[in-house]
Amino acid sequence: MKFAELVATYDRLDATTKRLEMRAVLVELLGRLSPDELGEVLYLSQGLLRPEYEGIELGVADSLAGRALADAVGAPEPRITAAVRASGDLGSTAEAMLAQVPPNPPPLEVTEVYAGLYAIARASGEGSQEAKVGFLVALLRRATPTEAKYILRIVLGRLRLGVREMTILDALAEKYAGGSRAGRVRVEAAYNVSSDLGLVARLLATEGVEGLGKVRLEVGRPIRAMLAERSPDLADVLERMEGRTALEYKYDGLRVQAHVFEDGTTRLFSRRLEDLSGQFPELVRDLPKALVRRPVIVEGERDPIDPDTDEIRPFQEVSRRRGRKYDLERMQEEVPVCLFLFDVLLAPEGPLIDRPFPERRDRLVQLVTTDERIRVAKQQVVASVEEAQAFFDESIAAGCEGVMAKSLADGSAYRAGARGFWWIKYKREYTQGLADSIDGVVVGAFAGRGRRAGRYGALLLAVYNEREDRFESFCKVGSGFDDAGLAELPKRLGPFELDTPPEDVVSGLTPDRWFRPALVLEVRGAELSLSPIHRAAFGEVRPGTGLALRFPRFTGRYRDDKGPTDATTAAELLTLYRSQVKQPARTSEAAAGA
DSSP states (O other): OOOHHHHHHHHHHHHHHHHHHHHHHHHHHHHTOOHHHHHHOOOOOOOSOOOOOOOOOOOOOOOHHHHHHHHHHHHOOHHHHHHHHHHSSSHHHHHHHTTTTTSSSSSOOHHHHHHHHHHHHHHOOHHHHHHHHHHHHHHHHHHHHHHHHHHHHHHTTTOOOOOOOOHHHHHHHHSSSOOOOHHHHHHHHHHHHHHHHHHHHHHHHHHGGGGGGGOOBTTBOOOOOOEEOSSSSSHHHHHTTTOOOEEEEEEOOOOEEEETTSSSEEEOOOTTTTOOGGGGGHHHHHHHHBEEESOEEOOOEEEEBOTTTTTTTOOOHHHHTTTTTTSSHHHHHHHHEEEEEEEEETTTEOOOTTSHHHHHHHHHHHHHHOSSSEEEEEEEEEHHHHHHHHHHHHHTTOOEEEEEEEEEEEOOOOOOOOOEEEEEEGGGGGGGGSSOOOEEEEEEEEEOOOGGTEEEEEEEEEEEEEEEEEEEEEEEOOBBBBBBHHHHHHHHHHEEHHHHHHHHEEEEEEEEESEEOOOEEEEEEEEEEEESSSBBTTTTTTTTEEOOOOOOOEEEETTTTTOGGGEEEEEEEHHHHHHHHHHOOOSSHHHHTO
């Protein structure tokens, strides 16, 4: 396929915010691709070169890309800088400048662009920056203006098409599975186990839906995490679990999926499928030793532990180690961690995800030899509210944030990528009305006033609507940020800045600055109320109103372990609204602008 054909499709996707239209455009695109092109095109359309878990990054900063553009068009760098300052987008600047410069033939093929970008990503070591610029200049000199716009947006991680995995899966199911519900379920299941859209697409194109049976759980390739529902009280938990359930401590840490090869090689993945092995070398070293046999895939929570008292320490302490490349030895001493394992997905004899939870738990206990660094999550089977409450109290006393209830039924398989009442979380905050935390996605910011003049004064947060594949606002939060935190916001949010509203965000408020949904942070508030301005679960309780969090406050916790679609969902927010202590519905200005 010519790259010009692909960017014409990108222009069509960029021009719509409607999921059905996006799906139709993608189905048409799939029909024009050969099986060999499918993977490359789907990765590029997500702004990637390979599946996210492989961690292949282009490593091109704005300044480097600007330098490449200056070289390609023969303009001085200050001119490029000034033009970008005016347009706010290097891609749009390239499109305007290259309109005056005819591209060098022959026309770019998709495979050539992909190969060039892959070469940029692989350049490393001494001279790598010059090599990256060289590869990028070569692409830009052959690109049309529109092609250059999208090449630079891909390079800088700002493709902005609003197309996510669920819409692509819809298109794949329609193209290769006839749009049937059963086919769609199988397509998504294969993706949830492989975390690789390219692999799923190639199998569908060459072997049809039946070919998806070849997707197997493999060590080194993470699967998408199973998620839990919430419950307002322990009586409800037991009722949903038919009177008997396994309760586990709900550790307030970072979830990790650990892949241990037969030779002991270990990779740690976050729930976002990031490879975090380098941040926790002690776990990479000690986990293989704690296993009776290998290979395995296990899941657990990493928590900071006080080395003197063996007590669990606050989550914020372990979060200090995320992203660190230096001082790791010192951080291991200052913030020692323990991995509390709670599930096994693959054992030496084969995959276990289709087996009931009690069977997986038993196998986990058999496989793990516990020590101070590697342990099995504390668990107790309960059959009464009294037993459940006693275990809950024990969990809180141990420094945890609540309990996880897990089904003991025969159908309690591990449901990759799914959320359901097979697992239910009940947290300490549920006992305090609506003091439960909500993980919101930053989609906008408002300019500060008074003491906050010249900074962001408040953030617009949204929850994720899984059904509509979009983000819906639920609060404007300015409380809970200290001066240092406010000063840090521009740096955290800078990579996601937009001049126009994101296509996948809906809100009745217009912030001073929009952001691509990416950064997730934790907030708490007094209660959820009805709002004519916010769009979370819009119309679900009353026509013309959504849900708003009253008196929101930032807890100080950034959820770097969560991607935007891992944030609290609109459905969860609706459940929280219906389960909170009932008070008269509010539609006042205070509620509306919460």
